[in-house]
Amino acid sequence: MKKTTGFKLDNLKQHMEKTEEQWRQRWDLLSGKAKKASDKGLSILNGMVGDYLEEKGVSIAVQMAFYFNHHAVELNQRSLKTVYPEATGKLCVLVHGLGCTEGVWELNDNPHTTYATKLADELGYTPLYVRYNTGLHISHNGQMLAQLMAELVSVYPVDVEEIILITHSMGGLVTRSACYYDSQVEGGWSQKVRQLHFIGSPHLGADLEKFGNVVTNVLNTTPLPYTRFVAEIINMRSAGIKDLRYGYVRDEDWEGQDPDGLLRNNKDTVPLLEGAEHYVISGTVHEDSDSIFSQFFGDALVRKYSATGQSKQQQHHLPFLPENHKEFTKILHIQLAHNERVYEQLRLWVGAS
Numbered sequence: 038m039k040k041t042t043g044f045k046l047d048n049l050k051q052h053m054e055k056t057e058e059q060w061r062q063r064w065d066l067l068s069g070k071a072k073k074a075s076d077k078g079l080s081i082l083n084g085m086v087g088d089y090l091e092e093k094g095v096s097i098a099v100q101m102a103f104y105f106n107h108h109a110v111e112l113n114q115r116s117l118k119t120v121y122p123e124a125t126g127k128l129c130v131l132v133h134g135l136g137c138t139e140g141v142w143e144l145n146d147n148p149h150t151t152y153a154t155k156l157a158d159e160l161g162y163t164p165l166y167v168r169y170n171t172g173l174h175i176s177h178n179g180q181m182l183a184q185l186m187a188e189l190v191s192v193y194p195v196d197v198e199e200i201i202l203i204t205h206s207m208g209g210l211v212t213r214s215a216c217y218y219d220s221q222v223e224g225g226w227s228q229k230v231r232q233l234h235f236i237g238s239p240h241l242g243a244d245l246e247k248f249g250n251v252v253t254n255v256l257n258t259t260p261l262p263y264t265r266f267v268a269e270i271i272n273m274r275s276a277g278i279k280d281l282r283y284g285y286v287r288d289e290d291w292e293g294q295d296p297d298g299l300l301r302n303n304k305d306t307v308p309l310l311e312g313a314e315h316y317v318i319s320g321t322v323h324e325d326s327d328s329i330f331s332q333f334f335g336d337a338l339v340r341k342y343s344a345t346g347q348s349k350q351q352q353h354h355l356p357f358l359p360e361n362h363k364e365f366t367k368i369l370h371i372q373l374a375h376n377e378r379v380y381e382q383l384r385l386w387v388g389a390s
Contacts (some may be wrong), residue, residue, distance in 0.1 A: 072107050073148075076138050080171070084136030087172020088276040101169040101181045103189065104139050106148075109168075112188045121163055126198035128189075129153045131163035132169075132182070133374070134206025134237075135277065139166035139207065141374045152203055152380050160388060162201065165189070171207055172275030176288045179214020183225075186215065190226045199231045201387060205374040206339070207281060209238025214286035227310060232390060234383060236318045237336055237373045240355055241343040242283040247300060249274070250282055254299045272297050284343070306353050316361045318379060318384050319344035320368040328334040331366070338370040361386075 083090060083099045089099035102109035105120050117124065131153050133141050142151040153164030167185070169178050190197050204212045212233065219225040249271060256268035276296065283302045285291050290304045309315050320336030321328075335341055342348070345362055346355025363382050365373070373379055 051302070059062050067254055071334075073138075073140055076107060077140060080138045080168075081136040082279065084275065085173040086273065086275055087170040088174070089172075091170060091173060091274075099168060099170040099187055101167065101178065101236040103185070104166050104168045112185075112192055114192050114194055117192065118194050121194070123163075124194045125161050126195050127160075127162045128165060128193075128197060128200045129156050130165045130167065130186070130200060130202050131207035132167045132202065132204045132212050133173045134204075135281070137171070137205075137374075138168050141371065142166070144375050144377065144380070145192060145276070151375070152383055153260060155380060156201075156387060157385065159300050159384065162387075167208075169211070170277075172277045174276045174288070174291065175207065175210050175280040175286055176214050176290070178211045178277070179286060180218050180264075182211055182215035183219040183227075187219070189223075190229070197226070200226065200229045201232045201234070202230060202382065203234045203236070204238060205236045206238055206370065207277065209240070210280075210284055210286050213240075213307060213310075216313075217286060217307045220310065228312065230310060230313045232314045232316065232387065233310065234316045234318070234386070236379065237320060237339045237344060237370050238317075239339045239343045240284050240346040241283055241348055241353060242302075243281040243339060243343070245338060246278060246282040250279075250297070250300060287315060302353075303351065306355065309355065314386075314390060315357055316371060317345050317357050317363075318382065319362070319364045320370065320373050321364065321366045324367045326364055326366050336368065336370040339341045 076188045076354070079097055080099060082097070087098060100109070103112070104110065105235065110116060110120050131139065131142055131151065132186070133139060140148070142153070144150045144152075151164065153166070156162045157164050167182065169181070171178075202212050216227045216230065216233070219227040253268040253271050256264045280291065283304050285304055286307050287305070294301065294303050319339070319341050321331035323330040323339050325331060333340070335344070341364065346357055348354040361375045365376070365378055370374055
């Protein structure tokens with residue numbers, strides 16, 4: 038009888054331990070999803086009015102940093118060695134777009150699988166993810182990214198041999214801005230950049246923002262108080278969003294200008310980073326890339342001409358090589374950041390170089 042009782046108690050204890058572990062795993066999963074949802078909501082808010090939040094010193098304004106498992110990484114050797122115990126001299130830095138976090142890169146909704154982690158497994162790159170306040174001027178974020186990268190290189194646990202930058206949407210403009218500002222410094226980190234990948238980046242601007250600019254100007258010319266009120270509300274959208282109208286990447290593009298003036302392009306194009314290879318990925322809403330839907334809507338937010346920098350005005354044209362461009366049909370704008378077909382193309386470019 039005693040042996041039977043002891044056996045039952047042991048079984049009960051094992052069952053309780055197993056149940057406790059299951060509940061712990063469920064809690065970790067739920068808390069992780071809650072943190073992810075909260076971060077996403079804050080990033081959307083920052084994208085809309087992040088410049089205002091920053092100006093007023095509101096605590097929910099996102100501060101630019103490298104992130105790992107939803108937490109900012111301290112830039113010192115001890116912290117970097119802890120977060121990246123197998124750090125290599127080959128860095129793969131991912132920069133997200135408007136209103137997003139590093140979660141936009143997750144393949145199949147798996148936080149441990151992204152373009153960068155797959156490149157880490159297959160080609161030995163160390164993945165790093167930038168999170169930033171997308172409501173700020175693109176040029177301000179560019180300058181902060183330039184400084185952040187400089188700090189990273191100075192305290193990185195091993196010598197940095199090369200850097201690959203994979204960017205999505207607005208992130209491509211922020212990255213071009215960062216490279217521009219760093220290139221003004223002798224011996225800067227941008228000299229270590231081997232490749233830049235632009236995924237759905239509006240180098241010549243976003244048509245949706247241009248449309249918003251036209252709408253607010255029309256509303257302001259209507260002699261009705263409520264239409265002007267609506268225009269004022271719409272014009273409260275962030276500086277980052279307004280910079281997307283023509284793809285501003287320098288302070289000089291917007292300083293001293295009326296941000297709500299009707300379709301005024303004040304941009305001087307920044308040249309591509311010398312010594313680096315540039316690659317472009319675009320998407321289409323339709324399976325036929327030549328259809329009217331694909332030509333007019335692009336990936337639903339960015340059209341091909343803007344993604345590839347093809348402008349009839351020479352001062353705005355970007356000389357991306359045609360062979361370094363790949364278009365994916367029936368893949369929408371956000372999906373471009375986490376698609377297996379897109380990864381295979383990135384893998385091909387990175388591995389072949």
